[in-house]
Amino acid sequence: MSVLVVAELDGGAVAKASLAAITAAGQLGGDVDLLVMGSGVDGSAAGKVAGVRKVLVADAAHLAHPSAEDAAALLVQLAPAYDHLVAASTSFGKNVMPRAAALLDIAQVSDVIEVLGPDRFKRFIYAGNALATVVSTDAKRVLTIRPTAFAPAAAEGGSASVEPVDLPAPSDLSSFVGQEVSQSERPELTSARVVVSGGRGMGSGENFKLLDELADVLGAAVGASRAAVDAGFVPNDFQVGQTGKIVAPDLYVAVGISGAIQHLAGMKDSKVIVAINKDEEAPMFQVADYGLVGDLFKLIPELTQELKRAKSS
Amino acid sequence: MKVLVPVKRVVDYNVKIRVKADRSGVDIANVKMSMNPFDEIACEQAIRLKEAGVATEIIAVSAGEPKAQETLRTALAMGADRAILIESTDELQPLAVAKLLAAIVKKEDPQLVLMGKQAIDDDSNQTGQMLAALLGWPQATFVSRLTVADGQAEAGREVDEGIQTIAVKLPAVLTVDLRLNEPRYASLPNIMKAKKKPLDVVKPADLGVDVAPRLQYVQVEEPSARKAGVKVGSVQELVQKLKTEAGVL
Ligand SMILES: Cc1cc2nc3c(=O)[nH]c(=O)nc-3n(C[C@H](O)[C@H](O)[C@H](O)COP(=O)(O)OP(=O)(O)OC[C@H]3O[C@@H](n4cnc5c(N)ncnc54)[C@H](O)[C@@H]3O)c2cc1C
Ligand SMILES: Nc1ncnc2c1ncn2[C@@H]1O[C@H](COP(=O)(O)O)[C@@H](O)[C@H]1O
Numbered sequence: 001m002s003v004l005v006v007a008e009l010d011g012g013a014v015a016k017a018s019l020a021a022i023t024a025a026g027q028l029g030g031d032v033d034l035l036v037m038g039s040g041v042d043g044s045a046a047g048k049v050a051g052v053r054k055v056l057v058a059d060a061a062h063l064a065h066p067s068a069e070d071a072a073a074l075l076v077q078l079a080p081a082y083d084h085l086v087a088a089s090t091s092f093g094k095n096v097m098p099r100a101a102a103l104l105d106i107a108q109v110s111d112v113i114e115v116l117g118p119d120r121f122k123r124f125i126y127a128g129n130a131l132a133t134v135v136s137t138d139a140k141r142v143l144t145i146r147p148t149a150f151a152p153a154a155a156e157g158g159s160a161s162v163e164p165v166d167l168p169a170p171s172d173l174s175s176f177v178g179q180e181v182s183q184s185e186r187p188e189l190t191s192a193r194v195v196v197s198g199g200r201g202m203g204s205g206e207n208f209k210l211l212d213e214l215a216d217v218l219g220a221a222v223g224a225s226r227a228a229v230d231a232g233f234v235p236n237d238f239q240v241g242q243t244g245k246i247v248a249p250d251l252y253v254a255v256g257i258s259g260a261i262q263h264l265a266g267m268k269d270s271k272v273i274v275a276i277n278k279d280e281e282a283p284m285f286q287v288a289d290y291g292l293v294g295d296l297f298k299l300i301p302e303l304t305q306e307l308k309r310a311k312s313s
Numbered sequence: 314m315k316v317l318v319p320v321k322r323v324v325d326y327n328v329k330i331r332v333k334a335d336r337s338g339v340d341i342a343n344v345k346m347s348m349n350p351f352d353e354i355a356c357e358q359a360i361r362l363k364e365a366g367v368a369t370e371i372i373a374v375s376a377g378e379p380k381a382q383e384t385l386r387t388a389l390a391m392g393a394d395r396a397i398l399i400e401s402t403d404e405l406q407p408l409a410v411a412k413l414l415a416a417i418v419k420k421e422d423p424q425l426v427l428m429g430k431q432a433i434d435d436d437s438n439q440t441g442q443m444l445a446a447l448l449g450w451p452q453a454t455f456v457s458r459l460t461v462a463d464g465q466a467e468a469g470r471e472v473d474e475g476i477q478t479i480a481v482k483l484p485a486v487l488t489v490d491l492r493l494n495e496p497r498y499a500s501l502p503n504i505m506k507a508k509k510k511p512l513d514v515v516k517p518a519d520l521g522v523d524v525a526p527r528l529q530y531v532q533v534e535e536p537s538a539r540k541a542g543v544k545v546g547s548v549q550e551l552v553q554k555l556k557t558e559a560g561v562l
Contacts, residue, residue, distance in 0.1 A: 065477070067451070067479070068442065068445075068451075068452050068454070069451055069452070072446065090473050091455060091470075091471070091472040091473045092472075092473075094438050094442075094454070094455075095442065095452075095454045095455075096442075097442075098407070098437075098438070098439035098440075098442035098443050098446075099442040099443065099445060099446040099452065100446075101408070101439070101443065101446075102408060102411055102442070102443035102444075102446035102447050103446045105408075106408075106527070107406055107407070107408045107526075107527035107528050108407070108408075108437075108439055109528065110436070110437045110438055110439060111436065111438075124436065124536070125339070125434065125435055125436055125533070126324070126330045126339060126433075126434055126436070127433065127436065128536060129329065129330050129332075129536070130330065130332050130339050130533050130534070130535070130536070131533070131534050131535070131536045132530050132532070132533045132534075133530070133531050133532040133533075133534075134528050134529065134530055134531070135528070135529040135531050136527065136528055137527050137528070137529060138527050171451070172482075173450070173451035173481060173482050173485075174451040174452075174453070174479050174480065174481040174482070174485075175479065175480050176477075176478075176479055177467065177478040177479055177480050178477075178478045179472075179474065179475065179476070179477045179478070180475045180476045180477075180478075181474045181475045182474070182475045190473075194561070218562075226491065229492070230491070230492060235475060235476075236457065236471045236475070236476065236490075236492065237471070237472075237473060237474060237475050242433070242436065243351075243430070243431060243433075243490075243491060245473070250561045251555070251559075251561040251562075261329065262326070268539065271561065272555070272559045272561050273539075273542070274551065274555070280544075285542075285544070286541070287539050287542075288542045289539075289540075289542035289543070289559065290542055290543060290544075290545050290551055290554055290555070290559075291542060291543070291544040291545065292544070292545055292547075292548070292551055293544060299548060302548040303548045303551065303552070306548045306549060306551075306552045307552060307562070310552050310556060310562065
């Protein structure tokens with residue numbers, strides 16, 4: 001048995017979400033190979049990941065921002081040698097894997113949170129309100145993996161062989177036009193140890209500065225509810241929830257967020273949750289380990305000060 | 314240009330679902346059902362394309378129980394021109410739905426399929442990508458900005474890093490994200506008018522599609538609940554507890 005993991009690169013290194021997918025792949029049984037694709041990529045970082053047998057490198061100009069069409073065609077070409085095709089359920093994995101699965105006539109299992117066996121998995125349905133055990137009856141399996149549910153594989157310690165792959169002809173059906181990337185000095189939202197999120201209660205994008213200051217003291221990433229993104233306070237890639245990003249930090253601080261199930265779906269596996277809300281009935285308090293009732297405009301600056309004090313003492 | 318809009322009937326997003334005691338599934342008897350919210354956004358976008366003179370006809374399609382007719386009537390009341398129900402009481406999984414939709418596409422020959430990125434019941438996020446694959450069409454997923462002109466669609470996609478813009482040649486499958494638009498409510502006169510719009514019913518067998526599930530949902534359980542927490546009286550107390558009790562600072 002063998003597993004092919006589509007590994008995304010982040011500045012040359014294997015992305016943390018993909019390292020988690022590699023851990024999940026290891027639990028399927030069998031050898032784990034990685035596929036990296038891009039323009040000017042090499043397999044050196046991927047080859048060092050612990051537990052990997054072989055790295056396949058797809059390096060071509062047209063793969064600089066791989067289209068779903070090209071990425072799926074490549075996976076279909078490589079599929080005969082594998083029992084499982086696996087990727088993290090990032091926006092890339094979600095885009096590409098179902099396309100490959102359909103071309104192979106395989107029913108994909110999305111967003112796996114537990115591997116019970118080579119054909120048996122757990123995944124959430126209904127915005128995390130039910131946990132299903134799913135058995136795949138296909139001969140091969142295509143999976144996406146929820147990165148927060150698996151510890152990342154060690155990025156060092158392996159010594160896999162690295163080889164280039166032959167590429168199928170590029171598709172001209174779609175083309176990359178551009179990308180607006182949110183720049184931030186902060187840790188990345190889905191892998192941060194601490195996340196501070198703001199909701200509609202923040203009132204404006206300007207007011208998110210209060211959260212920035214709090215995040216600075218905590219070394220945290222900043223997230224948001226859908227309402228805050230819809231209102232234009234912060235960009236789309238801040239959204240945490242059922243249809244946004246899934247996070248599971250050691251500490252999640254929800255500020256002015258009511259706690260709709262769609263938001264909870266994205267953060268309720270955080271280790272410790274703090275809710276700050278002026279409405280003591282807010283549902284967020286039902287999942288929070290620590291709740292603080294009051295006006296965030298008073299409490300957040302106080303909290304920032306208190307944390308600074310606690311740090312220096 | 315014809316636009317096809319697949320719409321799914323799902324448990325309303327406001328309903329707090331319950332898992333059945335025997336762990337066989339989710340109890341959806343007598344709960345409010347609605348159009349999948351993402352599909353409302355897709356439907357709205359199709360209507361806007363028609364209002365802009367880009368689309369000429371909007372066909373709403375749903376696969377599922379006879380009651381999915383209600384969902385199709387909602388799409389018709391919003392502004393779709395006609396509807397097709399692929400009627401089946403079997404469990405329909407994304408790959409099967411994609412095959413059914415591919416069969417409808419072959420009959421209807423639309424230039425654009427606009428659909429939701431994700432059904433909020435199974436949370437699969439697969440069907441659009443699978444449909445595009447089966448048709449050999451390009452796809453643009455998670456679309457929150459869209460222009461359609463000159464035989465192509467330019468789509469802004471909500472990706473993990475921000476917004477990515479791609480251009481896809483038509484015909485294409487687009488799956489829509491939350492911020493593409495704000496769907497309209499159907500007015501009472503339009504709801505009345507929708508009752509007279511055509512709604513055809515076909516069966517999976519008529520389309521030659523085997524819909525047998527490939528995934529078996531063998532058990533559905535309640536996720537482990539979080540332990541009830543405490544309210545703290547002050548910022549000082551919070552920081553104290555985070556430090557000593559929770560150990561996360
Ligand atoms: C299909 C679908 C998908 C969705 N996906 C997501 C998703 O991925 N993520 C997501 O977050 N939501 C999602 N939602 C939206 C979700 O249902 C809620 O509408 C949203 O989470 C509400 O955001 P909020 O808590 O910021 O706003 P609100 O519900 O308006 O809550 C604002 C809170 O701020 C508090 N507040 C106001 N002022 C202050 C103050 N001065 N001090 C302290 N507290 C204050 C209020 O008491 C209130 O509790 C989705 C909805 C749908 C239909
Ligand atoms: N039974 C169905 N009937 C019509 N459209 C569907 C059906 N199931 C899924 N879809 C479409 O596919 C999208 C994604 O669904 P899913 O892949 O299940 O998350 C939905 O938003 C709908 O547009």
